[in-house]
Amino acid sequence: MxxxxxxxxxxxxxxxxxxxxxxxxxxxxxxxxxxxxxxxxxxxxxxxxxxxxxxxxxxxxxxxxxxxxxxxxxxxxxxxxxxxxxxxxxxxxxxxxxxxxxxxxxxxxxxxxxxxxxxPAMAFTEPGAGSDLMAIRTKVTKTDRGLVLDGSKAFISNGPTADVYLVAAVRAEVIDAPREERTKGLGVYVVPRGLDGFTIGKPLHKLGMRSSETGELHFDSVVLPAGPSLGSTRSDGDKKSGMRAMMDLLDYNRLYIAALSIGIAQAAFEASLEYVKQRRAFDKPIGHHQATGFKVARMAVKLDAARALVQRGCELYDAGVRCAREVAEAKLYATEAAVEITGEAVQIHGAYGYSQEFPVERYFRDAKVGTIWEGTSEIQQQIICRELGLYD
Ligand SMILES: Cc1cc2nc3c(=O)[nH]c(=O)nc-3n(C[C@H](O)[C@H](O)[C@H](O)COP(=O)(O)OP(=O)(O)OC[C@H]3O[C@@H](n4cnc5c(N)ncnc54)[C@H](O)[C@@H]3O)c2cc1C
The missing domain is CATH 1.10.540.10 (Acyl-CoA dehydrogenase/oxidase, N-terminal domain)
Structure with a gap:
């Protein structure tokens, strides 16, 4: 709670x-x-x-x-x-x-x-770079015509239909520089749909999240409208690297994704609770069989634990405290709990759970992406290890 x-x-x-x-x-x-x-x-x-x-x-x-x-x-x-x-x-x-x-x-x-x-859509991932955002190749070049954007983005939610895109790119002069230097050249650019040279790829067919569109974006010498890149300067005058700003934004997004996963899991939990009360086997409601009742009990515990982690992450984030570890813990735990809870919900519903007669098959399909996007579970664990000082 x-x-x-x-x-x-x-x-x-x-x-x-x-x-x-x-x-x-x-x-x-x-x-x-x-x-x-x-x-x-x-x-x-x-x-x-x-x-x-x-x-x-x-x-x-x-x-x-x-x-x-x-x-x-x-x-x-x-x-x-x-x-x-x-x-x-x-x-x-x-x-x-x-x-x-x-x-x-x-x-x-x-x-x-x-x-x-x-x-809007947020476009960070590329065909060749997802977890390793510092490896992105989309670049901005300063020219007489203004800033020019070249590159491609992949797996972008709302990609096929958005009106405006927040696109992560690297300044051309550091694109082949060592990692340290490249991070300073990272920025986020506001790119309206419809600019010359900006094309949208085909929508992606997916396991779940089918009521959201996902697709590729291609930028071929796109001249950007005038305006500063985002994430390189803050109002207080502090210089902040584009990479640092992007990481802050990712923390913010990860809390949203953790909560989104909790919502899917909550729906699966509610459906399961209802089902174990009314479905009977061996002369009693299946919830009275301990093996099934315990599954529902564990769902409730995981949901409460996930919410507690999200709440802590939000409070620290709003307080401006460094909270990469706490956000990673919330994202890792909530998204993995959602996969487990929705899987158990299908099991509890038996054959009905596997059919489209009941929504739990959709919850199961929808939950999986949580452990992949906004930093995979492995990347969250890597962040936690780093914050624990394992790599010092
Ligand atoms: C439906 C959907 C919607 C999406 N929407 C967006 C969006 O709106 N905007 C956007 O920018 N992106 C979006 N993404 C992309 C998503 O954020 C990336 O897929 C994700 O960051 C992982 O990158 P990748 O797929 O390139 O995997 P990779 O980076 O290729 O990783 C492959 C595997 O290797 C593992 N791995 C990689 N590096 C390490 C390491 N150092 N240690 C241990 N394991 C490692 C990963 O954990 C993973 O299991 C979306 C993806 C999907 C599926």
Whole structure:
């Protein structure tokens, strides 16, 4: 259980009601079509204030805490993991842009995002670089025409349909430099859809998260609109390397992903709890067979533990405390717990669990990506080892 403030409790109730009433009826069609129904989801989320959480009120946001973002992730994912990932960039990007730009993000860009009229995507991964972000080859070159972007991105959520992309790239002059130097040349660039030389690849067919679109992006001598790269300078005047800024952003995203996984697992838990009470075998409800009842008990414990880790990560992140280890622990534990819980949910439902008659097969398919994206489980463990001083 989270320990929620009054404001956080209100957000939780608002999103749960919205998800049940408005998102639930959209799930089946979106799973079949493989399309995120952004027109029906994003403007409504904006009207509920869910796209401007953590954006300061003086910039037109509702303010609030990182835990509130996580509550949105969890409650939307409880209905549909695909919707939670389709909405992720819209929920996270406005406040991330404010952070990365040190509060200097252009008002029209921010307004269009928080109103849900423009859908963003976050493009870090490349065909040849996922876990090792320092190995990305997408580059920006300073020319007389302005900054020019070249390269490709892969596996980008909302890639096929977004309006604006936050693209990680390296400055051309350090692209072949040693790692240390390359990290200083990393930055995040705002790239609108439709620029000359910017093409979108085919959507990817996936195991799960089918109501969110994923795809490739190609940049061939794309001249970027004027404006500074994000993540190289902060408003307080402190220079911050692009890599450091990207890592901060990843911590933020990882907390969202951890909470998203909890939402999927919560749905699987609720379905299982209900099922073990009504399904009978050997003259009693299957929940009365200890082997089955214990599975549900362990689901409850894992959910509580995962939420406690997420809450701790959020509190430290908001306090500005270094929390790479705590965030990695939350991401690792919550995403792996979701895989275990959804797997047990299928087992508890027997043959029905394996069929599309019940939603647990979808929860099972959707949960798996949690241990892969935003840093795999192995990378989270590597971070924990590093923070424990194992590599000093
Ligand atoms: C559905 C989906 C949506 C996605 N959406 C986005 C998005 O919106 N934006 C974005 O930028 N990316 C996105 N991604 C990409 C995702 O973040 C990457 O897939 C992830 O970071 C892993 O990178 P990789 O797939 O290249 O794996 P690799 O880096 O090739 O890793 C392969 C395997 O090697 C292991 N490995 C690698 N290095 C180490 C090491 N040092 N120690 C131990 N093991 C290691 C990994 O853990 C993994 O098991 C998405 C991916 C998926 C599947």
């Amino acid at each position: 989270y320990r929620l403030s009054e404001e956080e409790t209100l957000i939780q109730k608002t999103v749960r009601d919205f998800a049940t009433r408005e998102l639930g009826p959209l799930v089946a069609e979106a799973e079949c079509s493989g399309r995120f129904p952004r027109e029906q989801i994003l403007p409504r989320m904006a009207s509920l204030g869910l796209l401007s959480i953590c954006v300061p009120p003086e910039l037109g946001g509702v303010g609030g805490s990182t835990l509130m973002l996580c509550i949105v992730a969890e409650e939307v994912a409880r209905m549909s993991g695909g919707f939670a990932i389709g909405a992720m960039a819209s929920v996270v990007a406005p406040s991330a842009l404010v952070k990365l730009s040190g509060g200097k993000v252009a008002a029209p860009v921010l307004d269009s995002l928080v109103q849900g009229m423009v859908m």
